[in-house]
Amino acid sequence: MDSPSIAKTPSPPYFSVIFTSRRSGADPEYDATAARMIELARDQPGFLGIESARNEGGLGVTVSYWESEESIRAWKSNSEHQVAQERGKTEWYAAYRLRVAKVTREYGTKDY
Amino acid sequence: MDSPSIAKTPSPPYFSVIFTSRRSGADPEYDATAARMIELARDQPGFLGIESARNEGGLGVTVSYWESEESIRAWKSNSEHQVAQERGKTEWYAAYRLRVAKVTREYGTKDY
Numbered sequence: 001m002d003s004p005s006i007a008k009t010p011s012p013p014y015f016s017v018i019f020t021s022r023r024s025g026a027d028p029e030y031d032a033t034a035a036r037m038i039e040l041a042r043d044q045p046g047f048l049g050i051e052s053a054r055n056e057g058g059l060g061v062t063v064s065y066w067e068s069e070e071s072i073r074a075w076k077s078n079s080e081h082q083v084a085q086e087r088g089k090t091e092w093y094a095a096y097r098l099r100v101a102k103v104t105r106e107y108g109t110k111d112y
Numbered sequence: 113m114d115s116p117s118i119a120k121t122p123s124p125p126y127f128s129v130i131f132t133s134r135r136s137g138a139d140p141e142y143d144a145t146a147a148r149m150i151e152l153a154r155d156q157p158g159f160l161g162i163e164s165a166r167n168e169g170g171l172g173v174t175v176s177y178w179e180s181e182e183s184i185r186a187w188k189s190n191s192e193h194q195v196a197q198e199r200g201k202t203e204w205y206a207a208y209r210l211r212v213a214k215v216t217r218e219y220g221t222k223d224y
Binding site: 012093 | 117118119121124128130132133134163164165166167168171172173174175201205207208209210211212213214215216217218219220221223224
């Protein structure tokens with residue numbers, strides 16, 4: 001579920017989904033599904049970017065960025081995504097937390 | 113800069129700082145400073161929790177949670193933290209992005 005780069009987001013305000021999880025164990029199907037979900041998210045209306053990292057210890061933090069809360073709800077209800085969410089709950093995650101947050105300001109290095 | 117667990121945050125609303133970075137290279141001093149900054153953050157007024165992960169490829173996502181925007185500003189201006197921020201800019205990070213976001217809702221597994 002790696003994202004190689006820092007997301008290029010527009011000027012705030014916009015919305016973010018902070019998804020933090022602990023994996024139950026290794027499963028090659030998880031990696032394939034996670035990669036597919038990133039690909040699928042990129043095609044959704046209102047998608048602005050995604051950043052993801054996971055420690056060797058199993059804790060992962062994925063942040064996706066969206067134009068509106070409505071676009072977040074639509075992505076949550078995407079049918080292929082819902083199948084993946086269900087497998088996440090029952091097979092892949094020992095625990096997770098999902099937070100929706102409105103980005104109000106940002107800054108950083110000129111190039112990123 | 114690992115955080116072993118998912119943050120136990122109170123009911124929203126509260127605030128988050130999403131810090132995404134690409135490391136320039138390996139430096140043992142970075143690891144020590146990152147661990148120290150987490151320890152120091154925990155002592156700040158308004159601190160609610162922190163989650164952090166970094167890929168082997170070097171992309172890191174750290175999210176800290178705070179009671180108010182004022183507590184975020186106070187942490188940013190902490191003198192020991194400012195020294196670390198400066199070294200981050202000049203030595204440790206090839207690029208970074210910092211986003212401040214207001215968490216409005218959250219959900220997840222019962223235990224986490």
